[in-house]
Amino acid sequence: MTKSLQAIRGMHDILPAQVALWQHVEDTVREVVTSYGYAEIRTPLVEVTALFHRAIGAVTDIVEKEMYSFDDRNGDSLSLRPEGTASCVRAALEHGLLIQPQRLWYRGAMFRYERPQRGRYRQFHQIGVETFGLAGAEIDLELMLLTARLWRRLGLTDLRLELNSLGDAEERAAYRAQLVTYLSAHADQLDADSQRRLTTNPLRVLDSKHPATQEIVAGAPTLLAHLGAETRSHFEQICAGLDAAGVRYQLNPRLVRGLDYYNRTVFEWVTDALGAQGTVCAGGRYDGLVAQLGGKSVPAIGFAMGLERLVEMLAAAGAQPDAAVDVYLVAVGAAAQQAAPVVAERLRDAVPGLRMLTNCGGGNFKNQFKKADKSGAQFALVLGETELAENRFGLKSLRLDSEQQLFTFEELTAFLTAHLTA
RNA sequence: GUGGGCGAGGCCGAACGGUUAGGCACUGGAUUGUGAUUCCAGGUGUAGUGGGUUCAACUCCCAUCGUCCACCCCA
Numbered sequence: 186m187t188k189s190l191q192a193i194r195g196m197h198d199i200l201p202a203q204v205a206l207w208q209h210v211e212d213t214v215r216e217v218v219t220s221y222g223y224a225e226i227r228t229p230l231v232e233v234t235a236l237f238h239r240a241i242g243a244v245t246d247i248v249e250k251e252m253y254s255f256d257d258r259n260g261d262s263l264s265l266r267p268e269g270t271a272s273c274v275r276a277a278l279e280h281g282l283l284i285q286p287q288r289l290w291y292r293g294a295m296f297r298y299e300r301p302q303r304g305r306y307r308q309f310h311q312i313g314v315e316t317f318g319l320a321g322a323e324i325d326l327e328l329m330l331l332t333a334r335l336w337r338r339l340g341l342t343d344l345r346l347e348l349n350s351l352g353d354a355e356e357r358a359a360y361r362a363q364l365v366t367y368l369s370a371h372a373d374q375l376d377a378d379s380q381r382r383l384t385t386n387p388l389r390v391l392d393s394k395h396p397a398t399q400e401i402v403a404g405a406p407t408l409l410a411h412l413g414a415e416t417r418s419h420f421e422q423i424c425a426g427l428d429a430a431g432v433r434y435q436l437n438p439r440l441v442r443g444l445d446y447y448n449r450t451v452f453e454w455v456t457d458a459l460g461a462q463g464t465v466c467a468g469g470r471y472d473g474l475v476a477q478l479g480g481k482s483v484p485a486i487g488f489a490m491g492l493e494r495l496v497e498m499l500a501a502a503g504a505q506p507d508a509a510v511d512v513y514l515v516a517v518g519a520a521a522q523q524a525a526p527v528v529a530e531r532l533r534d535a536v537p538g539l540r541m542l543t544n545c546g547g548g549n550f551k552n553q554f555k556k557a558d559k560s561g562a563q564f565a566l567v568l569g570e571t572e573l574a575e576n577r578f579g580l581k582s583l584r585l586d587s588e589q590q591l592f593t594f595e596e597l598t599a600f601l602t603a604h605l606t607a
Numbered sequence: 608g609u610g611g612g613c614g615a616g617g618c619c620g621a622a623c624g625g626u627u628a629g630g631c632a633c634u635g636g637a638u639u640g641u642g643a644u645u646c647c648a649g650g651u652g653u654a655g656u657g658g659g660u661u662c663a664a665c666u667c668c669c670a671u672c673g674u675c676c677a678c679c680c681c682a
Contacts, residue, residue, distance in 0.1 A: 191673080246680045250608080268682085295682080300608080302676060311682060378679065394678080444681090453682095464682060491682030517640070554642035569640060583642065 195299070195307025203496070205508035210339065210495050211292065214312050217335045221327065223288045223314060228272040230294065234262040239478060240271035242445025245386075251297040265296035269313045270446075270471070270487055271478075277317060278480045286318035292492075304462030304494050313489035314468075317475065320484040322422035325450045325470065326430075328488055329423070332454060332466055333432045341498055344465060346432065347453045349440040350420040351388075352412050354448060354473065360411040361387055371401045391439040407438040416449060423450060446471040450486065458501060459494055466490035509561030510540040511605065513583075515553040516568045522547065525568055528578075532566075535598040538605055541566075558583050563604070566597075 192198055199207060215225075234254050241248050253265040266272055269291050277283050292312040299305060314331070316324055329346065336344050351357055365387050372380055376395040383390060391402055412420065427434050434452075442451045451469035459465070468488020475483040512532075516525035529543050542560050544553050550569070557565040567579030567589065578597050581589035592600060 194673085251680075297681080299680070300678090301674090302678090305681070309682070313682090389680095442681095461677065462681075467682060489682055494682065515641080550640045551642075554640095556642085558642040565642075567641080571640080579641095581641075589641080 195301040197306060205506040206496050206499055206504060209506045210492060213338050214335060217331065217338060218290045218314060221331050223290045226273060226276060226289045226291050228276045230266055231263050232266055232272055234264040236271050236275055237264055237267060240446060240474060245445060247297060251299055253296045253298055267297045268295055269311055269489060270315060273315045274475055274478055278478060283317050283480060283483050288316045290314045303460040306493060310492040311489045312492060313487060315487035317483050317485045322419045325423045325486055326426035328486060329427060329452060330430055330432065339499060343456050343458050344454045346434040347437040347440050347455060348434045349437050349451050350412060350416060350449050351447055351451055352408060352416050356411055356413055356416060360408050363406050367405050374401055388441040391441050409438050419449060442469055446474040448472055456498060458498055465494045510542045511562060512541040512564045512566050513557035513560050513562035514541060514543040514566045515557055516544055517550050517553065518570045521568045521570060521573050524573060528568060536601045539601060
């Protein structure tokens with residue numbers, strides 16, 4: 186079929202059949218972060234382009250070639266946000282939230298002009314958490330425990346936690362120099378991309394997927410060995426906390442993360458179930474970013490998770506949230522059809538939470554029962570001339586092999602209330 | 608930006624250089640106030656688009672668009 190009008194490449198409709206799963210993920214995340222006392226923050230989808238240049242790092246691919254940027258009518262360069270942290274820091278600074286510690290979370294669409302592939306889209310959705318003013322390892326640990334709890338709540342088991350420390354700015358600079366020396370000595374054996382990164386972002390050579398490069402990297406000096414006492418202690422506290430809480434993790438000395446603002450703790454939750462885009466949730470500490478964006482120096486750490494990836498994992502695991510209604514109201518005959526909306530309103534008042542579809546478009550019993558069945562409803566609520574005359578209501582299970590029952594309104598509400606709480 | 612796979616009805620999908628299987632879904636019917644199972648009937652496609660080869664193209668070739676997967680990068 187010729188589709189003259191269709192969604193933009195890499196931007197997908199989420200259809201009703203999928204929405205129940207999305208809501209399940211969103212609701213679960215909201216419950217979990219709320220249970221840790223985090224407060225939601227909502228920021229615009231559009232920011233001045235300079236914010237992302239300064240926050241993410243001007244030489245990263247995200248800023249260099251993946252942003253949806255355009256000129257506003259007054260000539261300002263604006264961009265659709267490619268990630269949430271920069272906006273969050275900007276908003277917190279702008280409104281003076283950083284005079285005290287903050288635990289914030291956000292959710293929403295992000296935009297990156299990338300070639301779409303499995304688990305990667307041009308418009309995608311993240312839920313993220315950012316904390317400010319907390320320098321100790323307890324908060325690093327809290328974020329990892331929070332995410333671990335979230336996976337348990339969602340029933341996701343095929344995820345592993347990978348952990349590393351990038352050191353502070355000085356440690357990282359010193360290590361970087363050593364790494365460049367080592368890699369330069371083997372430059373001819375590195376793949377082309379890694380040779381380029383040797384000058385732009387040498388740490389990223391560490392997580393190259395190229396086999397030959399990985400062999401060279403295996404012999405490289407490791408970051409963990411170059412940490413100072415304070416950073417090392419911070420890192421060890423996290424590990425000890427995870428051990429004590431029974432959360433398993435793997436040290437991954439090659440985990441470096443893409444964005445420039447990270448320091449010290451970085452972590453990722455990864456799976457093998459999603460093809461090449463296996464990172465479901467990732468984050469780290471960014472103690473320098475607030476100052477970099479013009480504020481006082483405030484320690485910070487956060488993470489973000491990709492909802493498309495989480496939803497895909499859940500769908501693959503066979504998750505099937507119940508989206509069907511409880512009751513389908515069948516009304517046959519002119520008088521019953523006229524009375525039906527009023528009955529439906531009374532019933533919604535009497536049984537909060539009841540999901541009820543009322544028949545529209547008339548039809549005989551056969552016709553309406555067919556629609557009732559197709560709706561997926563548990564029960565057909567029957568209102569015909571007889572019921573109307575007796576002021577009773579017929580209720581028939583569409584899923585169980587049981588007789589239709591005749592109820593008064595009070596009996597009906599009691600029955601449905603009991604059904605909902607069962 | 609680079610490389611590869613794939614485009615047939617609402618969805619899935621077999622075969623084949625010579626009138627497009629099948630399945631699901633959908634619509635109607637199988638006596639009067641009752642659905643789902645079963646049976647019968649029905650509609651739905653100028654095979655993404657454009658060009659080429661051929662007596663003949665859904666089938667082969669080219670282009671283009673779309674899509675998927677991978678690289679890059681990243682949630």
